[in-house]
Every structure is written in C-alpha cells, then in structure tokens.
Amino acid sequence: MLSDIEIAQATPIQHIKEIASKLNISNDDLEYYGKYKAKLPLHLIDYKNLNKSKLILVTAITPTPAGEGKTTISVGLTDGLNVIGKKAIAVLREPSLGPVFGMKGGAAGGGYSQVIPMEDINLHFTGDFSAIEKANNLLSALIDNNLQSKTRSLNIDPRTIVWKRVMDMNDRALRNIIVGLGGTTNGIPRQDGFNITPASEIMAILCMCTDLKDLKERLGNIYIGNTFEGEPVFARDIKATDALTVLLKEAIKPNLVQTLEGNPAILHGGPFASIAQGTNSIIATRMGLSLVDYVVTEAGFGADLGAEKFFNIKCAVSGLKPNAVVLVVTIKALRHHGGANKSEYNLPSESRVKSGLDNLAKHIENMKLFGFNPLIAINAFPNDSEEEIQLVKELCQCYQTQAIVARGFTDGGKGMTELAKQLVELVEENTGSFKPLYSFEQSPEDKITAIATKIYGAEGVEFSVKAKSQLQQIKSFGFDNFPICMAKTPKSFSDDESKRGRPIGFTVTVREFEIASGAGFIIPILGEMMRMPGLPTIPNAENIKIDDQGVISGLS
Structure with a gap:
C-alpha cells in the first residue's frame, strides 16, 4: 500500500487554470502561487x-x-x-x-x-498562516512598545494584558515566558506566553469576517487588557488596525x-x-x-x-x-x-x-x-x-x-x-430545517448551560469564582450578546478526557473566560486547555525526509 x-x-496534477476553468473563473481572476495553487x-x-x-x-x-x-x-x-x-x-x-x-x-x-x-x-x-502570525505578533510588539512609551502611553496595566504571541509549531517551552528583561531599554518585564497560530484570535477573525472592511473593523475590536483605572483597551486604541489589515490583505x-x-x-x-x-x-x-x-x-x-x-x-x-x-x-x-x-x-x-x-x-x-x-x-x-x-x-x-x-x-x-x-x-x-440551539439575546449563562446540557449531556454547569468575576466584566463591556465558543477537550463529551463513550451524571466547570471581541464571541474554558501543544515522544518530524533532488517522503 x-x-x-x-x-x-x-x-498527474493539472495546471490550476484548468481547475479554475471548470468553475468558469477567468485567468485574469487568478493570482498564481506557482502552477498548482x-x-x-x-x-x-x-x-x-x-x-x-x-x-x-x-x-x-x-x-x-x-x-x-x-x-x-x-x-x-x-x-x-x-x-x-x-x-x-x-x-x-x-x-x-x-x-x-x-x-x-x-x-x-x-x-x-x-x-x-x-x-x-x-x-x-x-503563506496565510505566516501572515496571521506576523499580524498577531505585530500587535504584541505594539502593546509592549506602548508600555515602554513615556509620551504615548495608554496607561495599560501589564497584569491585565491577555494578548499572547503565536507560532505555528508545537513548543511547550513557550507556553509561559517572561518578556522585557535586560534593563530599562528592553521593555517592561511581564509574564507572557505563546499560543499556536490556529488559536490566535486573528485566525478566528479572518474566518469570521465578510470583506476587507469587516476585517479591519474586527481587528480594531480586539480586546487587549485594561488600564490601571479599569477601562478596556482595544487594538484600535493603540492605532494598530490598519497595519494589521495590511499584513492580511492577501x-x-x-x-x-x-x-x-x-x-x-x-x-x-x-x-x-x-x-x-x-x-x-x-x-x-x-x-x-x-x-x-x-x-x-x-x-x-x-x-x-x-x-x-x-x-x-x-x-x-x-x-x-x-x-x-x-x-x-x-x-x-x-x-x-x-x-x-x-x-x-x-x-x-x-x-x-x-x-x-x-x-x-x-x-x-x-x-x-x-x-x-x-x-x-x-x-x-x-x-x-x-x-x-x-x-x-x-x-x-x-x-x-x-x-x-x-x-x-x-x-x-x-x-x-x-x-x-x-x-x-x-x-x-428537503428534510433538514436548520435551527440554532440558542438565541444571542439569552444570557451567557443560559447559552453555556444549553450547550452543556443539551449537546454534552451534562447535568449542569458550575462557574469558578474567577469565571464569575470575568463574566461580570464581560457584561459590563456589553459583550453578553455574543455567541459562545466553548474550549474543552475533544476526547470526551465531558470536560474530563478520560470519560469515553456517552458519560452521564457529570457537571462541567467553567474555569475562566477569554474575550474574543474582534471575532465576536466569548470563550468559556472548561478544564485545563493547552493553547500551545507539545510534541509527542516520537513526533512525526522524525519520519519526514527529503532526498538530494528535493523529493519529500514520510509526510502524511
């Protein structure tokens, strides 16, 4: 085999213009990336x-x-x-x-x-993932630059910054890092970390936007953190919107x-x-x-x-x-x-x-x-x-x-x-008749409970003290009408990956929330979620080879 x-x-692979012709797309509408893309x-x-x-x-x-x-x-x-x-x-x-x-x-x-x-x-x-990665990390750089500034500072409290850097690779060593070390010219020391690129809100925004104008607006709506006075700070506040959009225009x-x-x-x-x-x-x-x-x-x-x-x-x-x-x-x-x-x-x-x-x-x-x-x-x-x-x-x-x-x-x-x-x-x-599970007007608690009880089969939902506090902040920002994007293990209906099959009699716990105000949803986190995966003991990278003629093998 x-x-x-x-x-x-x-x-045999066809020239991409032949594929486009099957869709009645003219050559003038194609932006070629080689002969096959x-x-x-x-x-x-x-x-x-x-x-x-x-x-x-x-x-x-x-x-x-x-x-x-x-x-x-x-x-x-x-x-x-x-x-x-x-x-x-x-x-x-x-x-x-x-x-x-x-x-x-x-x-x-x-x-x-x-x-x-x-x-x-x-x-x-x-290069789409690379563009998303660069846009994400430009925003990180602009945030740290604003913290450093003496004349244009937005008075952001570094302890409240939720925006992380990203890289499209599994690297557990980057989950939690300290940035800004090395003296006063190298920034403000603070805790930071990396997510994998598919977990970036910019990836979510790219997939939720409808055109360039909508993309630009959503990028500006990215929530960064709070000022020392408790006011929310968004990407538009540090004038990041157009630069991020430029990186994503292709x-x-x-x-x-x-x-x-x-x-x-x-x-x-x-x-x-x-x-x-x-x-x-x-x-x-x-x-x-x-x-x-x-x-x-x-x-x-x-x-x-x-x-x-x-x-x-x-x-x-x-x-x-x-x-x-x-x-x-x-x-x-x-x-x-x-x-x-x-x-x-x-x-x-x-x-x-x-x-x-x-x-x-x-x-x-x-x-x-x-x-x-x-x-x-x-x-x-x-x-x-x-x-x-x-x-x-x-x-x-x-x-x-x-x-x-x-x-x-x-x-x-x-x-x-x-x-x-x-x-x-x-x-x-025509037997299907699509209907959503909840309406956006319902409270976040009701939407989360609907997903947990009807889709997962849970008996109920518990919210940690931290989650309850964050939920109040979400409501104060006016984000409570957003849809819900649950973050949980894919290995089980429950929030416990060891529960296989169709578990019953369980309760899910919302540990904390993340705000994706640019993408337009809020993220309840159930259990310990890894947003930067690690490599397994024997990673696929060990199986991938390339010969002297540039032919790749072992990729699957």
Missing part, C-alpha cells in the same frame, strides 16, 4: 444566489487522537458527487504545521481522497487547489475546534456556494465541538443555511469508546463496538436538535468486520437514519458514489 504522499506524487478575488462571491446551492457539513463522532478522517470523507464525497454528475467543490481548512510535525499529521485528506499538491498544502501553502483571499481526481477545492483559514470555532472562513464558504451546486465543508474534531460551533457561531452570524449533515464514524473509534486501549484499536471486537455505540447515538441525537437527520459515513478500514459494521447499521435504523460504508480512502470518488447518491436524495427530499 502506497503512503499518502506517494499516492499524491504519483498522480492560486488565490481567488472576493468579487467572485455572488451574494444574490448563495441559497441556490447546497451546503453539506461533514462532522464526526468523538474522535481518537489520530482523527477519524473527516477531510478524507469530505474530499471523497466531493469526488463522488462529481462522479454522479453533480457540480461539487470541497471547501476546507488549511493545515497547521503543529500537527504536521507533531502527532496527528497533515490535513489534506488521505489515500485516494486527497487535495493536492499535498506537500505545499501541508507546508507553508500560500490572506483574506481563499486558495484554489484540486483533488486527486481533478475536482476543485478551496482551502482557507484553519482555527482549531477545541479552542476556536473550528471551521473554514465565511468568505470561502460563500465563494464555493457562488461557483457550484454542492459545497462540501467540514468542522473540526467531534460534532460536540466543530458542528456545534459551525451551527451556533458561523451559520448564525453569517446567515448560511446548511442543507444536510454527514456524520463520520470509524469502527476503530467505536472500539475506543467501548473500552479498547490503543493497542486494541485494530482488533475486531463486536462487544466493544456495541458498547461504543452510545457515543454515536448521542451525536445523532445532537444533529437532530439542530434540525438534521444525519447521513452516517462509516470510514472503512481493512480490519473492520462485517459484524461490527452491521451493528452500526442496526443502531442507525433505530434512529431512522442511514449508514453507508465509505471507501474513498482506497477507491477515491467511485468508492463514495453510494454515499453521494444518498446525500443527493436526502437534500432533494
């Missing part, structure tokens, strides 16, 4: 006809650490839809270098359901690439779902809807995180109306939720799958809360037994939904045609 990168390298101008968005196209969300059950293949299913489904004669495009997030060199690997799909050129996509791509444009089968794909933005909204940009999704009949998109981690935020934040804010949901499940993940340890993930076990089905059942119920009867995609692996697959199908029958074995990894689009046909049938029946 060839590796992902060997499959990608062995597949291009940026697309925002004027391609047709606001009058967005609702004529169908928007499909691909989400998943609670995943194992390696992920369950949402991108593989998204790409394969896009190819499958094109095989059956539908004009479809995949609209996805860009990969972060942290997972690429860490544990999870890249995010370009897998096997014969990939977007290419996969090396470029997984490594630097068109990054705001979506990126056009292709699948292995020569179908178009748009990649743009990459916020993590455990600590941000976990979906690609509103701009990219709208552009996809302007160009084809079917847009296949995805939301990060399990549906309790990515899908919940896709519906309650992205769709509720932008007015996007999804038409159907595909819920990805793997037999491996069901074994995990049924009690299997890592060494047993690939060992068939009907009893463990049966025990793990509660997790799938809860995700199905959650999608129904939003108005959708999800289509279940069983992402197939060679060690899945027919008996285990049948257990999944029987559960789905009880919920009056359908489970289909998806073989995009091994067979590409032709292995996804059954799923594609059933999806089209589901969409044409």
Whole structure:
C-alpha cells in the first residue's frame, strides 16, 4: 500500500487554470502561487444566489487522537458527487504545521481522497498562516512598545494584558515566558506566553469576517487588557488596525487547489475546534456556494465541538443555511469508546463496538436538535468486520437514519458514489430545517448551560469564582450578546478526557473566560486547555525526509 504522499506524487496534477476553468473563473481572476495553487478575488462571491446551492457539513463522532478522517470523507464525497454528475467543490481548512510535525499529521485528506499538491498544502501553502502570525505578533510588539512609551502611553496595566504571541509549531517551552528583561531599554518585564497560530484570535477573525472592511473593523475590536483605572483597551486604541489589515490583505483571499481526481477545492483559514470555532472562513464558504451546486465543508474534531460551533457561531452570524449533515464514524473509534486501549484499536471486537455505540447515538441525537437527520459515513478500514459494521447499521435504523460504508480512502470518488447518491436524495427530499440551539439575546449563562446540557449531556454547569468575576466584566463591556465558543477537550463529551463513550451524571466547570471581541464571541474554558501543544515522544518530524533532488517522503 502506497503512503499518502506517494499516492499524491504519483498522480498527474493539472495546471490550476484548468481547475479554475471548470468553475468558469477567468485567468485574469487568478493570482498564481506557482502552477498548482492560486488565490481567488472576493468579487467572485455572488451574494444574490448563495441559497441556490447546497451546503453539506461533514462532522464526526468523538474522535481518537489520530482523527477519524473527516477531510478524507469530505474530499471523497466531493469526488463522488462529481462522479454522479453533480457540480461539487470541497471547501476546507488549511493545515497547521503543529500537527504536521507533531502527532496527528497533515490535513489534506488521505489515500485516494486527497487535495493536492499535498506537500505545499501541508507546508507553508500560500503563506496565510505566516501572515496571521506576523499580524498577531505585530500587535504584541505594539502593546509592549506602548508600555515602554513615556509620551504615548495608554496607561495599560501589564497584569491585565491577555494578548499572547503565536507560532505555528508545537513548543511547550513557550507556553509561559517572561518578556522585557535586560534593563530599562528592553521593555517592561511581564509574564507572557505563546499560543499556536490556529488559536490566535486573528485566525478566528479572518474566518469570521465578510470583506476587507469587516476585517479591519474586527481587528480594531480586539480586546487587549485594561488600564490601571479599569477601562478596556482595544487594538484600535493603540492605532494598530490598519497595519494589521495590511499584513492580511492577501490572506483574506481563499486558495484554489484540486483533488486527486481533478475536482476543485478551496482551502482557507484553519482555527482549531477545541479552542476556536473550528471551521473554514465565511468568505470561502460563500465563494464555493457562488461557483457550484454542492459545497462540501467540514468542522473540526467531534460534532460536540466543530458542528456545534459551525451551527451556533458561523451559520448564525453569517446567515448560511446548511442543507444536510454527514456524520463520520470509524469502527476503530467505536472500539475506543467501548473500552479498547490503543493497542486494541485494530482488533475486531463486536462487544466493544456495541458498547461504543452510545457515543454515536448521542451525536445523532445532537444533529437532530439542530434540525438534521444525519447521513452516517462509516470510514472503512481493512480490519473492520462485517459484524461490527452491521451493528452500526442496526443502531442507525433505530434512529431512522442511514449508514453507508465509505471507501474513498482506497477507491477515491467511485468508492463514495453510494454515499453521494444518498446525500443527493436526502437534500432533494428537503428534510433538514436548520435551527440554532440558542438565541444571542439569552444570557451567557443560559447559552453555556444549553450547550452543556443539551449537546454534552451534562447535568449542569458550575462557574469558578474567577469565571464569575470575568463574566461580570464581560457584561459590563456589553459583550453578553455574543455567541459562545466553548474550549474543552475533544476526547470526551465531558470536560474530563478520560470519560469515553456517552458519560452521564457529570457537571462541567467553567474555569475562566477569554474575550474574543474582534471575532465576536466569548470563550468559556472548561478544564485545563493547552493553547500551545507539545510534541509527542516520537513526533512525526522524525519520519519526514527529503532526498538530494528535493523529493519529500514520510509526510502524511
């Protein structure tokens, strides 16, 4: 079996202008990044006809650490839809270098359901992440410069500064640092730290904005900290807005690439779902809807995180109306939720799958809360037994939904045609009727409780003393009508990653809050959240090689 990168390298790749022509995009509208990548101008968005196209969300059950293949299913489904004669495009997030060199690997799909050129996509791509990183760190530099200034100081209390620097790499040593050491000319000493770039609010802003004007306004609304008198300070107050926007003027444009089968794909933005909204940009999704009949998109981690935020934040804010949901499940993940340890993930076990089905059942119920009867995609692996697959199908029958074995990894689009046909049938029946879980007018406490009790299955929510104090500040700033962007472990419905399956009888605790006033949401933090991951004992970086001719191997 060839590796992902060997499959990608062995597949003929078309010039990007050929892919653009399939979307009726002229050469004059392409901004080339080499022969196989291009940026697309925002004027391609047709606001009058967005609702004529169908928007499909691909989400998943609670995943194992390696992920369950949402991108593989998204790409394969896009190819499958094109095989059956539908004009479809995949609209996805860009990969972060942290997972690429860490544990999870890249995010370009897998096997014969990939977007290419996969090396470029997984490594630097068109520089969007770099632009976000530079804009974030420019704001950090301007903050420290203001602290140092004797004539233009805003009297910011260094102890209240919440803005951190970012880097797109896993580096635990940078989580907590001290800056400004070395004497009076080197700044004001204070505690600081680094987040990974996908956790930057600027990443979230890029994915929430609608155009350059909106981007600029949101950047100015970034909350930095307080003055010594207790007044809030925003990025606009230190005159950072235009400089930040300048650094992002190219990054705001979506990126056009292709699948292995020569179908178009748009990649743009990459916020993590455990600590941000976990979906690609509103701009990219709208552009996809302007160009084809079917847009296949995805939301990060399990549906309790990515899908919940896709519906309650992205769709509720932008007015996007999804038409159907595909819920990805793997037999491996069901074994995990049924009690299997890592060494047993690939060992068939009907009893463990049966025990793990509660997790799938809860995700199905959650999608129904939003108005959708999800289509279940069983992402197939060679060690899945027919008996285990049948257990999944029987559960789905009880919920009056359908489970289909998806073989995009091994067979590409032709292995996804059954799923594609059933999806089209589901969409044409128009059985879905999207409804958010809460209204923005509800109090933050009520919105958080709705998510915790209805989506996670918690009995209730507790707020720490610190969280209660921060909540009062949030309300005093007028941010209490913002949507909620929960930050919690992706490994469990609860805030305790050890609770697998469908835990019951638990309470979630909001430890503290973060304010993302530029992105337009508030972030309750459940448990200890790592916004700067560390590398595993044996990182993927050790497997990646490059020969003397520049050919890369080991990237997946």
